Amino acid sequence: xxxxxxxxxxxxxNMPTGSGSERxxxxxxxxxxxxxxxxxxxxxxxxxxxxxxxxxNTTSSDAVCAxxxxxxxxxxxxxxxxxxxxxxxxxxNDRFVLEEDDDLNxxxxxxxxxxxxxxxxxxxx
Numbered sequence: 001x002x003x004x005x006x007x008x009x010x011x012x013x014n015m016p017t018g019s020g021s022e023r024x025x026x027x028x029x030x031x032x033x034x035x036x037x038x039x040x041x042x043x044x045x046x047x048x049x050x051x052x053x054x055x056x057n058t059t060s061s062d063a064v065c066a067x068x069x070x071x072x073x074x075x076x077x078x079x080x081x082x083x084x085x086x087x088x089x090x091x092x093n094d095r096f097v098l099e100e101d102d103d104l105n106x107x108x109x110x111x112x113x114x115x116x117x118x119x120x121x122x123x124x125x
Contacts (some may be wrong), residue, residue, distance in 0.1 A: 020124040029106065032113040039117055040104040045125035048098040052091060053078075055106065056114040060086040063110035067092065070103040084110070 027040050040048065055065035062085045067078040082090045098104060098119075106115045 020122055023121045023123070024118070025121045026116065026118045028117070029113075029115045032106070032108050032115065033111050034109055036105050036107045038103050039106050039115055040098065040119065042098050042100040042102040044100045045123065046100065047122040047124070048102075049120040049122070050096050050098065050104065051118045051120065052093040053104075053106070054114075054116040055082070055084055055090045055092075055108065056116075057084040057086060057088055057108070057110040058112045058114060059110055061110070062086060063108055063113065065090055065110075065113065065115075066107040068105045068107075069096070069098065070105065071099075072101060084108075084113075 029037055029039055040050070042048065053067055055067075057063045057065075062083070064081045065084055066080045066082065069076050069078060078094075078096070079092055082092075084090045104117065108115075
């Protein structure tokens with residue numbers, strides 16, 4: 001059996017030890033044109049719980065969207081090649097966590113794609 005690469009959680013030197021705060025937040029990208037772009041980047045002293053990611057194709061042509069998390073130098077696809085036909089939306093609403101060294105990246109083959117991510121920002125700074 002082949003083994004995969006294990007990337008452990010909790011590699012941050014800024015793990016919570018006291019009280020902090022939590023805020024509901026959002027990030028968005030409009031008009032992404034057949035490309036990858038970072039939509040959320042981990043920050044020292046913060047833990048992000050992503051609630052949903054919405055991809056919209058604002059053109060009449062068929063397209064696909066994808067999202068990855070870069071964690072510990074590894075890239076993990078959350079979803080790949082999800083169909084978003086003309087003027088349609090794809091919603092990914094599985095919860096996941098980002099730490100300080102993690103980045104959330106999105107992609108579309110649309111010439112005019114919009115992305116919206118909602119998340120909880122636990123701030124321990």
